[in-house]
Amino acid sequence: MPQPLLIEGHASLFGLADLAGDVVHRGAFARTLRAKTSIPMLFQHDPAEPVGVWTGLREDRRGLFVTGEILAEGPRGRTVAGLVARGAVNGLSIGFRTRRSAARKPRGRDLFDIDLWEVSIVTFPMLPQARLRLVRPAVAA
Template identity: 50%
Template structure:
């Protein structure tokens, strides 16, 4: 579900779940947003939605912030890499060992108590889609101004997760990636057919 915030920022919550990857307790990576999937608020992010925002940040020497539960007073780490790929918005970073909340976040992730990522953004361009079967209006988000990616308790989109390493297997094997891509394309086709 998205939430409008007084300062104009919206938030999207994503599940970390089995895709969380924490190395040495503090290095994390995963997907903060997955393209072509409708979240619980009825929104779908279109591929390329973050492109301009990420380019502008890079040109200005700024970075996407890593926060705890969207609290701007609680930065807990650094996102070293934030980029779009075919699947969605990929993030890779590190929780800060010298920040109390960073140490707590690492422990909570490792214990399975925290399983969500959420983006803080402003909508630049969106298109309202026809009402869904459940009566909720849907938006196709085509351009977003990304501000931050937070670790959160309650996610909105099940597909946005940190990456986990399975023993004896690659979490991004070709079959899994093709299945997820096919699901995303099917979801996008359904949304576009409603326009």
């Protein structure tokens, strides 16, 4: 059985505007993290085939820090593991529903409370600084 690929990184960073002008604030993920629900690991926000599991999610001083395992058992997981291992894809992006926000000028929102639905590995993150790093590559079977 193939070994999982271990990854970590910031899926969101506090105080930085993303490409839509949205800014996530410290504490925005508190409700989700208290609920201790499983958050899917997707590729490119596609819910049809999860590619792994997030084993840890926490707010640190910089943002939402995630750790996880890309599972190579399925074809999509194998593909994503290969792309990440070779450095072809290294972005992270969050899928969420807004609970409490305020409009920003000239555009975007200040996000104070959000329901986190998923964290995706993506080619082009909405927040360009949201990146993953490889912790341990898969071991050849």
